[in-house]
Amino acid sequence: MDPWTFWLGGSLALGGGLLTVTRKNAVASVLWLIVAFLGMSTLFLGMDAGFIGVLQILVYAGAIMILFLFVIMLLNLTPSGLLRMDRPRGTTLGLASAAAFIALIVAIVTGGQQWTGGQGGGSEAAILERTGEASMLEGSVLDIADQLFNAHLLPFEAASVLLLVAIVGAVALTKRKL
Amino acid sequence: MHTLLAATAADSEGFFAWLNALFVEQTWPRALLIVIVVGLTVPGLVSALVWAERRGSALIQDRLGPNRCGPFGMFQSFADLAKFLFKEDVIPGHVNKPIYLLAPAIAVIPPLVALAFVPFGANVFIADVDTGILAAFAVTSLHVYAISLGGWASNSKFPLLGGVRASAQMISYEIALGLSALGVFIIVGDLRLISVVEMQTDGWMIGAGETLRSAGDWTRLFDWNIFKQPLGALIFMIAGFAETNRHPFDMPEAESELAAGFHAEYSSMKFALFFLGEYAAMVVFSSLFVVLYLGGWTLFGLENVLSDWVTSYGAENAGWINWASVAEGFLHVGIFFSKTLVLLLFFIWVRWTLPRFRYDQLMRLGWVRLLPLSLAWLVVTVIGVAIVRGL
Numbered sequence: 417m418d419p420w421t422f423w424l425g426g427s428l429a430l431g432g433g434l435l436t437v438t439r440k441n442a443v444a445s446v447l448w449l450i451v452a453f454l455g456m457s458t459l460f461l462g463m464d465a466g467f468i469g470v471l472q473i474l475v476y477a478g479a480i481m482i483l484f485l486f487v488i489m490l491l492n493l494t495p496s497g498l499l500r501m502d503r504p505r506g507t508t509l510g511l512a513s514a515a516a517f518i519a520l521i522v523a524i525v526t527g528g529q530q531w532t533g534g535q536g537g538g539s540e541a542a543i544l545e546r547t548g549e550a551s552m553l554e555g556s557v558l559d560i561a562d563q564l565f566n567a568h569l570l571p572f573e574a575a576s577v578l579l580l581v582a583i584v585g586a587v588a589l590t591k592r593k594l
Numbered sequence: 595m596h597t598l599l600a601a602t603a604a605d606s607e608g609f610f611a612w613l614n615a616l617f618v619e620q621t622w623p624r625a626l627l628i629v630i631v632v633g634l635t636v637p638g639l640v641s642a643l644v645w646a647e648r649r650g651s652a653l654i655q656d657r658l659g660p661n662r663c664g665p666f667g668m669f670q671s672f673a674d675l676a677k678f679l680f681k682e683d684v685i686p687g688h689v690n691k692p693i694y695l696l697a698p699a700i701a702v703i704p705p706l707v708a709l710a711f712v713p714f715g716a717n718v719f720i721a722d723v724d725t726g727i728l729a730a731f732a733v734t735s736l737h738v739y740a741i742s743l744g745g746w747a748s749n750s751k752f753p754l755l756g757g758v759r760a761s762a763q764m765i766s767y768e769i770a771l772g773l774s775a776l777g778v779f780i781i782v783g784d785l786r787l788i789s790v791v792e793m794q795t796d797g798w799m800i801g802a803g804e805t806l807r808s809a810g811d812w813t814r815l816f817d818w819n820i821f822k823q824p825l826g827a828l829i830f831m832i833a834g835f836a837e838t839n840r841h842p843f844d845m846p847e848a849e850s851e852l853a854a855g856f857h858a859e860y861s862s863m864k865f866a867l868f869f870l871g872e873y874a875a876m877v878v879f880s881s882l883f884v885v886l887y888l889g890g891w892t893l894f895g896l897e898n899v900l901s902d903w904v905t906s907y908g909a910e911n912a913g914w915i916n917w918a919s920v921a922e923g924f925l926h927v928g929i930f931f932s933k934t935l936v937l938l939l940f941f942i943w944v945r946w947t948l949p950r951f952r953y954d955q956l957m958r959l960g961w962v963r964l965l966p967l968s969l970a971w972l973v974v975t976v977i978g979v980a981i982v983r984g985l
Contacts, residue, residue, distance in 0.1 A: 470725045478735025486761040
């Protein structure tokens with residue numbers, strides 16, 4: 417990846433994420449989260465994964481965040497109603513899960529050398545050497561469709577059934593009388 | 595974006611090679627040139643559309659419309675622009691200032707960026723990306739933030755209602771929009787918009803190897819996707835009206851219910867930016883409709899009348915600018931632009947003819963009618979393609 421793309425996308429994603437959790441105004445948090453998604457999309461585009469990068473914007477920034485915004489605007493959340501940082505249990509749980517996540521990242525980066533081929537990450541040459549196939553790295557629509565609908569059809573369908581269950585559950589919870 | 599970045603090496607060195615690169619070949623200076631031309635054309639086109647809207651509404655309602663400023667009131671838009679520029683720019687005291695200032699900018703940027711993915715001619719485009727229509731949809735889907743945030747940041751009743759309406763409406767119709775366009779891509783088998791246009795010169799039977807009829811044969815009109823995907827095109831059109839907040843779906847600003855809706859608290863140039871964004875979104879949607887369903891830059895073979903000349907001119911004048919190719923580019927853009935203009939006038943015609951939906955009717959149409967209908971049409975398309983291709 418072009419280093420400029422990396423630093424631009426990375427700083428947008430991290431800076432946006434940091435501002436998302438520190439803003440007191442819920443609408444401002446949503447906006448910074450969109451900035452973070454745009455940064456992640458930049459990173460994907462920099463890795464020649466155009467399809468994932470575009471979906472990142474289309475699904476997360478364009479659809480899911482607008483639903484967030486809709487709910488926040490509908491409930492008209494005020495900053496005072498959101499400030500509940502004084503709960504000790506919530507703070508402890510949050511710190512614990514953050515620590516667990518960081519531990520996971522550290523374990524992958526440092527301990528997983530055999531997984532990354534032992535030569536500093538998943539470069540194209542390293543993965544080609546390890547698996548003997550290069551086509552998986554192409555981020556084009558055709559390659560991803562081929563992977564989803566041929567190689568990984570069962571997990572893909574299982575995931576869609578899971579989403580369907582979630583939709584049915586949501587409808588069942590909100591509608592008392594069906 | 596590969597085409598945009600990967601500069602094609604010119605055949606010969608020197609100034610003319612550079613000029614040729616600028617006008618004929620796919621290089622980044624050429625893409626930059628098209629960016630500048632499109633960026634300057636769209637605001638001008640918008641002012642012409644505003645004039646057409648006002649004269650058209652007057653025609654339909656048996657009035658005169660603007661008729662004092664220039665012939666047929668044509669310079670009225672420039673007078674309006676001057677007014678927007680010199681009026682006092684009021685920022686009400688009760689607004690959330692950063693977001694209030696951000697919203698008009700968001701209104702303009704996504705529609706203009708989306709035009710980067712539209713192929714205006716066989717060789718006239720800014721970026722030929724692999725994800726094509728998805729990239730265009732991804733960018734236009736950000737347009738809704740302008741309306742929702744503008745409504746929210748204004749911090750008063752009617753704008754907030756307009757903003758909330760906009761966010762729910764856009765989400766609802768985006769689904770029908772995407773699903774209806776999917777049928778075209780199942781036929782084409784590629785998301786690139788250039789492939790979509792090229793496929794529409796390929797015969798009525800979905801690329802079954804039919805020999806091309808002669809240039810100018812009007813029956814080639816039936817190669818257009820609108821004849822292969824009539825219901826898909828209709829749903830795409832309806833959803834597009836809702837996505838651009840045009841009548842009969844202009845809920846977010848419904849004057850009779852919400853005063854001016856989301857832009858009630860905006861004045862002077864900031865209001866003008868919302869206006870520009872709305873019309874630019876119309877231009878983007880019309881261009882996408884032309885590409886997907888109306889054959890893009892093709893016109894039953896007429897787009898190829900210059901191709902022999904391009905080849906011979908290029909052979910005779912090697913190292914010189916291929917003016918024949920430039921002329922062909924203008925021909926393609928002319929055909930494309932004429933089709934787009936017809937659709938834009940259709941937008942205006944609809945606005946002043948149909949009454950506005952009620953909000954619950956709008957939601958019911960989106961979720962209960964259009965969504966199942968587009969899914970059913972998708973199944974029909976898949977079966978049809980499977981039969982024709984003999985799968």
